[in-house]
Amino acid sequence: MKTFSVKFKTGSLDLDVIVTVSERNHKFKVEMITGEPDPILLKRSSKGDWIIEQPGQRVLSEEQFIALETAIDKHLYQLHGAGKMLVLTDFSEAALNAAKYAAGLTHQLKSSAIILYHSHDYLPVVTTTFAPVSPEMVHSEEESHEKLSQLKEILAPLVAGNTVIKIISDGRPLISAVNTITEQRHIGLVVMGMAGKNAIEKALVGSNTITIAKECHTSLLVVPHHAEFKQIANVVFACDLKNVSKTVPVYPINAFIDNLKARLSILYVNKIEGQAHPDAKAELKNLHDIWNENQVRYYYADHENIEEGILDFADENQMDLLITVPKEYGFFERIFHRSLTRNLAYRTHIPLMVFKEDN
Known part of the structure; x- marks a missing residue:
């Protein structure tokens, strides 16, 4: 509640x-x-x-x-139309690109504020021997504030005329800080980068993205490193047709799409050709009760790999944004890592919007 x-x-x-x-x-x-x-x-x-x-x-x-x-x-x-955004930064190239994307998005969403946040005691949520903590990723409080001020200056000419840019720097743990700030300031969208160029950025930013997607109480927009903002006209919601009426966050999705003035498509990818899961027909009816065909376009596809099928559809149909409502985050991780680890450059321009499951 x-x-x-x-x-x-x-x-x-x-x-x-x-x-x-x-x-x-x-x-x-x-x-x-x-x-x-x-x-x-x-x-x-x-x-x-x-x-x-x-x-x-x-x-x-x-x-x-x-x-x-x-x-x-x-x-x-x-709130759900992203009137305010929280942009997370670790001052990496991936984070800078995500911040620029958010700045461009303020024009389409008519956002009143962007809050730039960095924890000066930032440590990766997950560390590995492959990607140890790099000294350049740890900042003092004074340095964090200075870098946030510089980022604010970069973004100032990029945001909509009525959008205010604010900065917050502190030493709280990342997840608890994100959830506290979004709740206290009534923020409906968190924005962060997906991955950078080098191995350290890929591993650290990647692990944090997945963890925040799991733990963040607010909708999350994940911006790939190569994404450049353009008007979002076509959005696809990849739906798994499982317990639709009780889990799909209809109002938040509708408010966001309506504020974008974008066209929503709904995609179901069946893993084995001709063998949809047993409840698919009933769940499809529930989905049509929520969104009729005058409101959205429905698409169905068969693919041996669901995540590949979703990414193929988004690319082939020139989608500007991909929406998921993960019920188990292995699904999210597989989409995330397929577009990252296989270096699918022609796909990495599509941002991923993670809505929280309704319950």
Whole structure:
């Protein structure tokens, strides 16, 4: 469950309320004071219709309820539409490229803020004898702040006119810092690089990307080293057709795609030709109930390797962004490593968007 505050008008007054979201962005508890015995309970359908399940102890008019519902909708849309981004950097070339990509994306998403974050006590989440910690990857607090300021100057002419760039440097562990910052500052998108040119960058940035994808509570955009920002027009969601109605984060995906003004395609790759998994037909119906064919384009493919099939489709159909909702992160790792370890340069321009499984 997520909790946030919104402000809405009741006559001439502005009221601040605390909103707790549950059941996959469908149910909302609204309180003036935390722990109210009789809070307002609202429900929103998948089509966006609101129902007042419990009016609470506060007496609100129909007009005031509409203002409240609108304020909640606006907050969630700005959150999941990436109104604010957190850009992670270790000052590598891969991180610089990801930051430039995020700067370009602010124009399309009309983002109000980019926050650049670096832990000056940064250590890789996973270290190996193959890729030991390099001295140039460890920075003092003063050096971190100086490098972030330099990065801010580089990005300033690249962001949208109304986008504010902020910097944060501290010594917190990376994962806990990312989750704390995104929650406290209501950030809906974390951006980081995929891998650099040399072996150290590939191993360290790579291991961190996978770990953050697993542990980050917020949607994650992974930008390949060779990716250059261009208008995102075509997005493909690679869906595994497993427990669709309970796991696919429909509202966050819809808000992000809508804010991009992009076209969404949904792809299912079957591993063995002609032998889809037993529940595929039922799950496909659930998927069509969520998105009808007027809203998205559906594609089906057979491939001996699912990850290769997804990457082939994204390349052949000139997709600008690939969305996944990993239920087990071996799937994510396989996509990640196939585009990295096999040096598929013609594919490494496609950024990967990781949405969290809905539960």
